[in-house]
Amino acid sequence: MSEDEHETEDLQVEVAGLLLDHVHAPLLEDQHVRGVLPAPSEAPAVRVALGDRGECAPSRLTAYEIPLGAGEELRTSHDVVALLRAVHTGTHIYLSSRVTSVMGMDLYLVDPAHVKEAPFTxxxxxxxxxxxxxxxxxxxxxxxxxxxxxxxxxxxxxxxxxxxxxxxxxxxxxxxxxxxxxxxxxxxxxxxxxxxxxxxxxxxxxxxxxxxxx
Known part of the structure; x- marks a missing residue:
């Protein structure tokens, strides 16, 4: 396994730990974290499912895939949370090629170049x-x-x-x-x-x- 792959795995672990608090406390408004998923096929990304507190029905959850790379560097776990808040707030237009589904959930492939990160509070x-x-x-x-x-x-x-x-x-x-x-x-x-x-x-x-x- 390469050093880049190790760093990606470590960052996925950090993101999962950071988002644990938001299983019970909302990440934003009434939206809670209902899942944190390492992207498949060893892709350098993380997927986060949001929904109402206690919600488990896939059709009522929304998942976002956020790339962990930022040029030659990796984003921090805080960067991932900031992007997640930003994409779930307001209106964002996604090309059809960036909207898919996974395990019954709508999955949006986030392009950080078109998203202004929400500030860390x-x-x-x-x-x-x-x-x-x-x-x-x-x-x-x-x-x-x-x-x-x-x-x-x-x-x-x-x-x-x-x-x-x-x-x-x-x-x-x-x-x-x-x-x-x-x-x-x-x-x-x-x-x-x-x-x-x-x-x-x-x-x-x-x-x-x-x-x-x-």
């Missing part, structure tokens, strides 16, 4: 951050997620504990694109005293770390 970024903290790749991470709270102004409060700092520390963050860097730095940031203040309005932690400008 603050809740999307927050969900990604929380998933990474709740399911870390390390067996014993330097900091653990004990809880969270969505705050006004697009902020997210993380309740963490750490090997370096006793008790529960709250950290206010602004979810955004540099999640990998934040995840790597978070254990040490919790111990930076100049960022720390007393959590006078929050009984759920011993102190608060302001990471909103990090």
């Amino acid at each position: 603050t809740d999307d970024w927050a969900s990604t951050l929380l998933r990474c903290l709740a399911h870390p790749s390390e067996e014993r991470p330097g900091a653990r997620l004990r809880g969270f709270l969505f705050r006004e102004g697009g902020l997210l409060r993380l309740y963490m504990d750490s090997d370096e700092v006793p008790g529960v520390i709250a950290a206010d963050v602004r979810p955004g694109g540099a999640l990998t860097a934040l995840l790597a730095a978070l254990p040490s940031l919790l111990g930076e005293e100049w960022r720390t203040s007393d959590a006078v309005d929050d009984p759920h932690c011993r102190s608060l770390v302001d990471l909103t400008d990090w």
